[in-house]
Amino acid sequence: MKAAALALAMALCASGQKRADWVQLRGYNYKTGRINADARSLDRAEVAMVGYMVPFDDDQSTTVEFLLVPHYGQCIHTPPPPPNQMVLVRMEAGRRARVVWDKPVSVSGRMFVEEGKGALGRPLYRMVGTRVDEVTGY
Amino acid sequence: MVLLSLAYHSLRNRLLTTALTVVSIALSVALLVGVEQVRRGARESFSNTISQTDLIVGARGGSLQLLLYAVFRMGSATNNISYESYQILARHPAVEWTIPYSLGDSHRGFRVVGTTEEFYTRYRFRRHRKIEFAAGRAPREIFEVAIGSDVASALGYKIGDAVTLTHGVASGRGILDHDDRPFRIQGILARTATPVDRSLYIPLEGMEAMHMDWADGAPPMPGEETPAASIRKEHLQIKQITAFLLRARSRIDTLRLQREINTFEDEPLMAIIPGVALNELWRTIGYAEDALSVVTAFVLVVGLLGMLVSLYTSLNERRREMAILRAVGAGPRTIIFLLVTESGLLALAGTVLGVGLAYALALTAQPLVERHFGLFIPLVRPTAAGWAYLSAVVVAGVLIGFVPAVKAYRNALADGLGVRL
Numbered sequence: 438m439k440a441a442a443l444a445l446a447m448a449l450c451a452s453g454q455k456r457a458d459w460v461q462l463r464g465y466n467y468k469t470g471r472i473n474a475d476a477r478s479l480d481r482a483e484v485a486m487v488g489y490m491v492p493f494d495d496d497q498s499t500t501v502e503f504l505l506v507p508h509y510g511q512c513i514h515t516p517p518p519p520p521n522q523m524v525l526v527r528m529e530a531g532r533r534a535r536v537v538w539d540k541p542v543s544v545s546g547r548m549f550v551e552e553g554k555g556a557l558g559r560p561l562y563r564m565v566g567t568r569v570d571e572v573t574g575y
Numbered sequence: 576m577v578l579l580s581l582a583y584h585s586l587r588n589r590l591l592t593t594a595l596t597v598v599s600i601a602l603s604v605a606l607l608v609g610v611e612q613v614r615r616g617a618r619e620s621f622s623n624t625i626s627q628t629d630l631i632v633g634a635r636g637g638s639l640q641l642l643l644y645a646v647f648r649m650g651s652a653t654n655n656i657s658y659e660s661y662q663i664l665a666r667h668p669a670v671e672w673t674i675p676y677s678l679g680d681s682h683r684g685f686r687v688v689g690t691t692e693e694f695y696t697r698y699r700f701r702r703h704r705k706i707e708f709a710a711g712r713a714p715r716e717i718f719e720v721a722i723g724s725d726v727a728s729a730l731g732y733k734i735g736d737a738v739t740l741t742h743g744v745a746s747g748r749g750i751l752d753h754d755d756r757p758f759r760i761q762g763i764l765a766r767t768a769t770p771v772d773r774s775l776y777i778p779l780e781g782m783e784a785m786h787m788d789w790a791d792g793a794p795p796m797p798g799e800e801t802p803a804a805s806i807r808k809e810h811l812q813i814k815q816i817t818a819f820l821l822r823a824r825s826r827i828d829t830l831r832l833q834r835e836i837n838t839f840e841d842e843p844l845m846a847i848i849p850g851v852a853l854n855e856l857w858r859t860i861g862y863a864e865d866a867l868s869v870v871t872a873f874v875l876v877v878g879l880l881g882m883l884v885s886l887y888t889s890l891n892e893r894r895r896e897m898a899i900l901r902a903v904g905a906g907p908r909t910i911i912f913l914l915v916t917e918s919g920l921l922a923l924a925g926t927v928l929g930v931g932l933a934y935a936l937a938l939t940a941q942p943l944v945e946r947h948f949g950l951f952i953p954l955v956r957p958t959a960a961g962w963a964y965l966s967a968v969v970v971a972g973v974l975i976g977f978v979p980a981v982k983a984y985r986n987a988l989a990d991g992l993g994v995r996l
Contacts, residue, residue, distance in 0.1 A: 492850045493629055493826055496702065497622045497857065500850075502826060517830030525827045538854055557669040560827035 454545060457484040459507045459522060465550065465561050467520040472550060479562075480550040486524065486564070487543045487572055492536045499533040502526065505564070509539050524548075525560040534569040541572045578909065582916040585896065589889060596885045597925045603878030604929025604968060605936065610871045611961055612937050614864055616944075616952035618857070621647070624769040625820070625849050626699040628674075629829045632656070632664065632836055633818035635843035639859070642852040645676060645818040648686045648770045652678060655815040660842045667835075669828040670821055672697050677782040678817040680740050685726045686774045687740050689782030689816070695721075697822070700769050710734055711762035717780045717808055721762035723772040736760045738775070740785060742794075756785055756806075768951045780811045787811075821846070879922070879971050886918055886979045890986070897983050910984045915976035922972020926965055930957075 457479055464476030488505040505524040506517075517523075526544055528534050534544075546566035553559055586593045625631075625646050633641040634654035643649040655677075665673045674697055677689030688694075695706050695713045711734045714721050722732060732738065737757040758777060766772060777785075784806050823829050829848065836846035890897070900910065937952050945951050957965065 491830070491848070493829065493848060496626070497618065497850070497853060504826065504830065506830075517834050520827075523827060523830065525825070536850075557828055558823075558825040560825065 455479075455482050455484045457482075457486045457548060459488070462521050462524075462562060465521045467561060470553065472552075477550060479548045482548055483546070484548045484564075485543050485545045486548075487541050488524070489539075490534075490537055490542050490569075496536070498536060500536050501528045501533055503534065503536075505542075505544055509541075520561050523560070524562040524564050526564045526566045528566045528569075532567065534566060535571075537569070537571050543570045543572050544568075545570075578913055579916060582913050582920060585893075585913075586917055586920065589892075592885055592889060593921065596882050596921050597928060599881045600878045600922060600925025600968070600972075601928035601932055603875045604926050604965070605932040606874050607871045607964060607968075608930055608933035608957065608961070609936060610867055611957070612933065612952055612955075614867070615955065619953055620768070620951045621856070622853055623701045624771075626702050626704075627822060628699075628820045628849055629823045629826060630821040630833055630836070630846040631818060631849055631852070632821055632844060632846045635845040638845065638847040638852050639856055641818065641845060641847055642849065642856065644678060645820070646770065646849070648678075648688075648774055652817050655817050656819075656844060657815055657842055658813045660839065660844060661816055661819055663841075664821070664836065664839075665819070667832070669823055669825075669832055671824045672822050674698060674820040675779060675816045676818045676820070677779055677815070680742055680782070680785065682726075682738055682740050682775050683730060685723070685729075687782075688774045688776050689779045690776055691779055694776065698771075698820075700767055700771065704767070706767070706771070707765040709763045709765040711760070714761045714776065714778055714781070717778060717784050717806060717811070718756060718758050719761040719778070719781070720758040721764060721776045722760055723764050723774050723776075724766040725772040726775055727763045732760055732763075734760055734763065740775070740777075768945060779813050779816065780808050783811045783813050875968065878925070879968070879975060882918060882921055882925075882972065883975045883978060886914070886921075886976070887982065890979055890983050893983075894986060897986060907984045911977065911980040914980035914983055915973055918976030918979070919969065919973040922969045922975075925972075926968050930965065 461475050461479065464473035466472070486505060488507055489509040491504040491506060492500040493502065503526055505526050507522055508518070524544075526534075526546065529546070544564065544566050545568045546564045549563045549565070551559055551561055551563060631641055631645050633645060634652060634656050636653050640650055640653075644652050661673070661675060664670065665675075672693060674693045675689075675691055678686065680687040692713060698706050708721075709724060709727075711721070720738060722738075726732065737759050739757050758775075758781065764771065764776075787801055787806065821832070823832055833846040833848065836844050897910065900913070905913075934954060937954055941952050941954075
């Protein structure tokens with residue numbers, strides 16, 4: 438399991454992409470608006486992130502917009518992830534992502550860190566996705 | 576080449592048996608392809624019904640139930656939600672728009688939906704398509720109604736007709752008709768091939784007006800009802816709705832809003848994400864789909880076994896043919912090749928015919944199925960898995976051919992050349 442994740446991380450490093458993880462995203466304090474250097478370094482960076490997809494549309498095969506969250510199913514039974522643990526992914530113009538349920542996906546794209554504590558309607562983290570891959574070995 | 580022609584002519588010589596074998600394979604292949612088409616049709620019809628909606632909100636209960644009654648007009652709600660709660664949420668700063676639905680009445684088996692202008696402007700299906708009118712306009716006044724295209728075609732209604740709505744959701748004519756307050760048809764919606772077609776749409780006020788003067792669940796006594804003509808929009812207080820669709824300003828707030836609604840203090844409410852609920856629905860139905868596929872596979876196996884039987888028994892009639900072939904020098908390979916080619920050809924012909932049959936059937940049955948079941952059967956190319964199954968049928972046909980082939984070779988030469996036949 439770990440080996441697979443490591444292999445994936447190495448493959449991503451080789452392609453010049455950074456791997457962003459959920460702990461790093463917590464460096465953005467959504468209560469005070471302070472962003473630490475680690476979280477800020479993600480701004481405008483080409484990154485890959487592993488998480489679960491929450492698609493919205495009724496289309497069960499592909500989607501253009503979805504939320505990336507760290508745990509599957511948590512959206513129903515416990516409070517939703519805090520603002521700094523959600524990434525709003527919009528696929529690059531003309532691209533659609535295949536919908537993957539209950540399996541982690543790796544999303545590659547350009548990350549944007551938005552100022553302003555994530556007021557209503559404003560994500561802290563936004564990503565323009567270029568590709569979505571199902572992650573195996575988890 | 577000579578062998579191929581030989582196989583072909585031999586098959587032609589036994590035209591009736593050949594035809595029957597091909598037909599039996601074709602039927603099982605058609606069933607296989609047909610089941611797959613219906614399965615995909617059902618999925619697509621279901622999943623293209625509601626687009627651009629982030630949350631569906633209703634009284635607390637099962638999420639599938641909410642999805643079914645709010646979107647697919649199936650089953651019914653256990654409870655309504657108060658109009659006040661609806662308004663609080665509709666004005667929430669994170670909410671872009673809402674479409675309220677008030678359900679529970681019907682007209683000759685078609686559901687009546689009380690809603691607002693928002694429905695005609697905001698509702699989307701198949702990603703971007705919006706509600707359009709085939710004729711007329713959206714209802715504005717209390718006793719105006721717009722009808723879905725299925726309602727119009729099934730009941731032969733046109734603009735200006737008066738319809739009487741029924742309390743409850745029975746199919747056919749009801750007993751408790753709201754006939755003191757008829758509705759006038761102002762619009763006919765263009766066909767959407769979704770459950771939208773199978774409903775009638777009235778203003779929320781109309782729903783309220785229809786049930787005015789009802790007391791303790793029973794209609795007013797004759798003579799005690801307020802005359803329809805004297806009911807004004809301003810006099811009507813909308814007290815409750817059944818469900819509403821919601822779009823957030825940004826989808827980042829969807830989960831937050833969902834939580835807020837699910838923990839709403841004043842009233843037990845529930846919010847579901849349509850995509851997530853639909854996925855849940857598919858998992859539930861998945862078992863039935865699998866069962867169907869298993870049955871289809873068995874039918875296919877039976878079809879192939881039928882081919883085996885017919886080839887095998889035909890060997891008896893063909894003793895002479897085989898014996899002559901061997902007498903003129905056909906070796907074991909030739910005989911085996913011949914019979915395997917025959918069964919391969921049969922399977923191939925059966926498969927091609929079966930696929931053709933399935934598509935022809937889908938094409939002819941499409942409008943009928945759509946009208947009666949609201950299922951749109953798409954004429955799509957088989958999927959990768961579909962192609963795999965079809966090739967498997969042909970391969971299985973070829974493999975089956977080896978059984979009679981070996982038997983034919985083992986039959987003694989003298990057996991076919993002997994005088995006693």
